[in-house]
């Protein structure tokens with residue numbers, strides 16, 4: 485069993501690098517899976533990757549309009565659905581918002597640490613939690629096939645300011 489930090493809380497860093505890497509990875513990942521990363525889908529992915537903070541569908545739509553696109557809301561929502569399906573972004577149910585995933589090709593079930601102050605999100609995968617839930621669910625006859633756990637609190641940077 486190994487646990488990993490899929491996406492840490494980022495302090496000062498060259499974020500253009502994160503975005504560029506995510507886009508390159510998305511191209512490779514989609515090509516490998518035979519999925520079509522259209523110009524609009526790519527643009528939506530870029531918007532989600534603007535920061536390490538989750539963005540709502542409405543914000544994506546607004547940003548697309550700012551960038552000179554005129555997508556109908558369903559078009560923007562479908563692009564987000566595609567990106568979730570392609571595992572390039574995750575949907576955070578508690579916030580009804582989306583966050584880019586830096587590891588789309590590493591099968592994982594996300595656990596998300598959501599900072600309530602700066603809104604940053606870190607993604608971790610603690611296999612002990614996943615196995616514990618699987619085991620307890622199985623003992624009731626339930627077959628858990630997808631886990632998404634959202635945990636709220638304060639990140640280290642915000643915590644040290646209080």
Ligand SMILES: [Zn+2]
Pocket residue numbers: 494497498499500502503536
């Ligand atoms: Zn970054």
Ligand SMILES: [Zn+2]
Pocket residue numbers: 490574585586587588592594607
């Ligand atoms: Zn992920």
Ligand SMILES: [Zn+2]
Pocket residue numbers: 599600601602603604638639640641642643
């Ligand atoms: Zn924070």
